[in-house]
Amino acid sequence: MSRVEEVILAEPRGFCAGVDRAIEIVERAIAKFGAPIYVRHEIVHNTFVVNELKSKGAVFIEDLAEVPPGATLVFSAHGVSKAVQAEARARGFEIFDATCPLVTKVHVEVAKLAKEGYEFIMIGHKGHPEVEGTMGQLSGGIHLVEDVEDVARVAPSQSEKLAVVTQTTLSVDDAAEISAAVRARFPKVREPKQQDICYATQNRQDAVKLLSPQVDLVIVVGSPTSSNSNRLRELAQRLGTESYMVDSAAELRPEWFEGKSRVGLTAGASAPEVLVREVTDRIKALGAVSVRKMDGIQETLKFPLPKGLKLDDVPAPGHIS
Structure with missing residues (x-):
């Protein structure tokens, strides 16, 4: 073996x-x-x-x-x-x-276009708190679609002023397919200037697209409720690489690694690096000899804290990382 x-x-x-x-x-x-x-x-x-x-x-x-x-x-x-x-x-x-300021950006866009008389088609997962938050920016006029089939059934009251918005943590490929179906059915639909799917979701999915062909197995560190983590596992699987998602190193199963010489490891946007280190150590204990980092985008974006919690207002606590 x-x-x-x-x-x-x-x-x-x-x-x-x-x-x-x-x-x-x-x-x-x-x-x-x-x-x-x-x-x-x-x-x-x-x-x-x-x-x-x-x-x-x-x-x-x-x-x-x-x-x-x-x-x-x-x-x-x-x-x-x-x-x-x-x-x-x-x-x-x-x-x-x-x-997240990138979610707030979607809320601001919805408020602005609603004043101009627009209705909305939202691409997202029913029941996800981000979707509930965005749909709750208005008392009506936002129609949720989860897949291409939903696009055929959606019934806005008019199609002259229709805009599309997206949950920020979706699969980039799925969202593109659903957006295309929306455009085909509603050719006048207004799309966001910049796509709503956030840079981090896009970057992590792009990294998995590069990683998957190089490995025999992909492990995603993330919790079951994490939309963007689930999308990473699904993406690797869709690209033909066996893939599992774990909340912690304790969930790794030795049989997953049988006959696998190269293992890819990633983590969703809400999973801390300490969990990645623990998973790496556990895979090393199963026999992995070396660990190397793929080349990839270095993210440097930092969002400001709200007034009242900025650096000079309060001493920095020990930060989870």
Whole structure:
């Protein structure tokens, strides 16, 4: 039986600027105001990150009724509806918004075009908090499509003023296929100047496209709830490379590696590098001799923190990375 000889690390992988910022907002809020800090929904979709923040004093809730009056509340990186924003203000919470700025960009576009009389087709996954947040920017007029079949069934009230928006963490290829179907059915549809799928989602998917043909197996570090992590695993599989997603090194199965000499390793945008290191160590324990990093894009983007949590406002806490 051949054994694992080499682990190839995708580049880029793991945390993106929006995730980094969201985690830092929670950590700084705890440092400034003390525990507990309430967070609506998981700040990012990663079990390790959520558990680390819980241990520091974050309390994750879905219903604002669970938050005591006068408490500090953080909105997750996925964004929230106008109704949730209004309820949070009405309840008098100190609010910090950790919505990823690239999701906020989609919200701003929806608000702007809605004023001009546009209806929207949103490409995304039903029930995902980002989709709920974006659709909740208006009281109606946003029609969700999850696949090409949905495009044939969607029924906007008019097609003269129709715009398309996209969940930021989709498969780039799937979104392109659905967008093409929308254009074919609604030739006048307005598309965003820059695609809504975020740079980090695109870069991680591009890296998997380069990685997959070089390896016998792809392991994606990510939690089951993480949309962009699921898309990475699906992409590798679609390219013909066996692929599994794990929340931690403990989920690796020795039989996956039988007869595999080269293993590719990547991580979703909400998965910290510490988990990648642990997975690498576990694969080494199964016999891998060398680890090398693929060449790839170096991401340098950093998003500013909200007012009241900037560097001079509060000492930097120990950051999850």
